[in-house]
Amino acid sequence: MICLKRNSLLSLVASLSLFTVSFEAFSGQFEPSQSDFGGVGLMQMPTGRSAKDGSFSFGLTFNQDYEHYHASIQLFDRLETTLRYTLLPNRRYSSSVSFGGDNKYTDKGIDVKFKLLDESYWLPETSIGFRDLGGTGLFDGEYIAATKRFGSVDITAGIAWGYMGNSANLSGDEHLSDNECGRVSSYGGKGGQLDVERGFTGCVSAFGGLEYKPSGLPIRLKLEYDANDYKGDFAPLEKAPQSNINLGVIYELSDWGNIRANFERGNTWTLGFTLNTNFNDVHQVWFNDPHPIYAPSDSVKSWKQTQEELTRFSGYRNVSLYDDEGDISVAGTPSKYRNIDVGRERLAATLLNRDETPSSITITERVKGMPVTSINVNGDKLKQVVNQEQVGLRFGDAYKEMSSFTKPTDSSLVGKSYERFTYGLSPALSQSIGSAEDFYLFSLGIAGNAAYMLTNTTEISGSVHLNVFNNYDKFNHTIAPGDSTQLKRVRTLVRQYLSNKPLRMNNLQLTQFGKLGDDVFVQAYAGYLESMFAGVGGEVLFRPLNSNWALGVDANYVKQRDPSSQFGLFSSPTIFDERDKRTYKTQLGTLTGHVSVYYRPEWAWFEDIELKVSAGKYLAEDKGVTVDASRQFESGVKVGAFATKTNLSAEEFGEGSFNKGFYISVPLDVLTTYPSTNRTVVSWVPLTRDGGQMLNRSYHLYGMTGSRYKRSEYIY
Known part of the structure; x- marks a missing residue:
């Protein structure tokens, strides 16, 4: 059985849309x-x-x-x-x-x-x-x-x-x-x-x-x-x-x-x-706000007006503006352009038009309150760039990256906007292809999510799923005849989780983000961490600026949620399934986590490759290694595959012998007419089994800090 999961119904049409958005007239080439x-x-x-x-x-x-x-x-x-x-x-x-x-x-x-x-x-x-x-x-x-x-x-x-x-x-x-x-x-x-x-x-x-x-x-x-x-x-x-x-x-x-x-x-x-x-040629024409043209204002604009223009033209949100005698600092979260330099250049051009050329502009990107990257733009060089005073001069020639972050004084703060509460609704689709009961199984619903920032770095968030229609009741068995029942049922109870309740809570957690020095990022979280598990955990990521490698560690203690209850957890080590007439084991509590190495090879013959190797303990208490390799194409579409081999034998694991799968990550702005940093992921897992299964955490620090590597697309 292949399982496909998507964040929204846009994923359902993503594959078909890709076949049409990049082509013009029929070429007839051989x-x-x-x-x-x-x-x-x-x-x-x-x-x-x-x-x-x-x-x-x-x-x-x-x-x-x-x-x-x-x-x-x-x-x-x-x-x-x-x-x-x-x-x-x-x-x-x-x-x-x-x-x-x-x-x-x-x-x-x-x-x-x-x-x-x-x-x-x-x-x-x-x-x-x-x-x-x-x-x-x-x-x-x-x-x-x-x-x-x-x-x-x-x-x-x-x-x-x-x-x-x-x-x-x-x-x-x-x-x-x-x-x-x-x-x-x-x-x-x-x-x-x-x-x-x-x-x-x-x-x-x-x-x-x-x-x-x-x-x-x-x-x-x-x-x-x-x-x-x-x-x-x-x-x-x-x-x-x-x-x-x-x-x-x-x-x-x-x-x-x-x-x-x-x-x-x-x-x-x-x-x-x-x-x-x-995937190298897929593109879309955006109906977007025009790039700011260099035209200094005759009158001094208010900082409030400048702040509104920054958000509109650059896509930075939750912006803090500082002015220290002509040295302007901006801190905010990029939310519009996947290419981070596009947003930076628009932001700098907007400030250049305010009244007079600033001596310098410091731009700091923050994610969940954590400073991730920072650049210092020279005002005079920026003016040369926008005026094209030299052939081939680019925005990248006007700034230098900063390896450390210095917060401006509060007395220089001239503007601030902050949205503490965010929410959204979207169609949601879960699918399985190739199962025994039906070649195509699906669950169609509406996903709702909300988050509230208690402080700049502390968030409480949750998500719910309203089931509209599904055919997962066609499952006759959750394990094929002859497969092992010795493993704890950490993933193969999917039928119960998807079909038992019309409205289910997938996630409700408290998360604290932070930094330890310039290159170390951390998060700690507790609550209902995903649709099948609740618990506590944390992650630490060491990612030097402009380095093509990073090292991360996550550790969690989790218990399995009871699919018959919104907030309950399993209290018995075994359950008897009336439909299957078999007794299964449940996960009453375990430590799970991994040490992960991330690597971006800079090989001319293998461009835009990302490798991730994770070793540790999985939800069914098996131990092993997961290898994930992906390539990102020029359009931003990413294609990858993963394989997990643990200390389970093929007989203990069941059909398929070990966990493996494939995925395609599609930027939404190649499917729509507006720039966006959001993506939708289509994943194929040939068989859902209990071995080699990781916790589905809400946040991954490596993805949140993508802008720290020059050749890495900023995708958060």
Whole structure:
């Protein structure tokens, strides 16, 4: 089961919106197209091609035997990754009717492709790839493919192992090991692991094909020699294959998508569509307040008027203004522009227009009352920048960063605005894809949140969720038959938390923020910390200014909340589920926390990468390590993956063997017509299990202090 969580309903349309906001007229360029399985390819077979860096596609292909839902992204120029869900109409999800019912068998797969050679005058573009890594390996195989373009024709030749090469036209006895030429078909543990011993074994076959794009026409034609004979397929095919030649046509609707029809195996029609975008090119036109033009006022403006203009043009809120004989200081919270220098330049330009050029302007960014970064702008240089007195002079040339913070004297305070109470309402959607009871489960509701700053650094905050409609009552079991019941049920009671009450309190906590010196940030919190746990905890983060690394520690003592009560906690170490007819363990109290290292490599060949490694104790009292890696593209869209391995065995953990998932973080200002620092996150977790689960804390100091690293987008 894949779980997707979103902060608001905007996340529901985020993916589809990305396919349209960045494109203008249809270009008709010869860009690589997707295969039936997702990822650049012909139909059943891959090619040596890779898409442009940042390309993202989502698609569906289906025939009478298979339904493939796939998403593919070119993470780097030389690395393509694909996530796929496959439904088998002719097989049931489980042999247990009470567990899977009549639902179709569902398989998850991950593919990766590495580009080895770029195309040149003499050499083809060449790649090596791995299909269906880990999991049950229904379609697992490896290949090396080379593709060369001749005018409007792309010609591909390659060698495949495993599922793609099951015809064994080069080597292998296909009668061995269920028609797989002796290749190991079983998988380790409970699935979800990399079974490297299977790699480049079994049947070996040659494959090839071509793709032709007629000039000026929105179609592509494909011809393919399929190296699979389908004798070892897990799905019972309705028709035995009659040919290895596949034919296909793609009709391009525009740059954002296409539809396709293939005639495969000599007797099977396969239909589908693909939506495309590029995360480096996604952009939006904003209806925004114009940038202040340098035009000093003839009359002296009041500080109140200046303060209002600062908030309007720069997006800084909770502003404090100080004037010390021409040296102006401003402290506030950026809330409008993801690029922090955009807000800074607008703020400085507004002050420059007040009456006369200030000697200097000190701008300090505060988050929850904590000074995070500070710059000192030279008034004369700023005037040169706005007047463009030198070619290429930029705002960054007019200021220097300050490593320490000096609070101005209270006597120099000339203006202050502070909103202690904030609140908001938004649609909320929780989803699960690929569960046994239904391929798509969801909970639609309204989320309300509010916060009140008791002091500049002390906050009381809370959130509630009003359930409008959900189908989580379709859950027949919360644990699959045969899975372990020895772990404490820290996450797999999701059915009870989502469906028991129409109105539920997700969070209610008191938080204290602070600093210990210039580079150490701290927070302490207590209350109902998330929808499933209550307790106390704290976090300390050491993050030097302009350093590409940081070190953090969080420690918490938590107890599990009782889903049948708004404020209650479990009081018994076990519960008996009347629906499942099984006894489960609960978490009556545990210490949980992690030591985390954050690192931003400054490698030319791997740009905008962020790595996070956390080691510690998890909610089910297992101990281990979580590795999180992500890349941020030029539009601000961030794509990442994580994996957690603890001291639980695969049998103790259950199906999937260890916790893992993927996520896409989308800036809302690429979907709307107004700049914003807010984001929405779409996350995929293949299976919800109790092992390797962290506490879902409301605040993370690393994200709140993003402006301390020059190349880090300011996202708070």
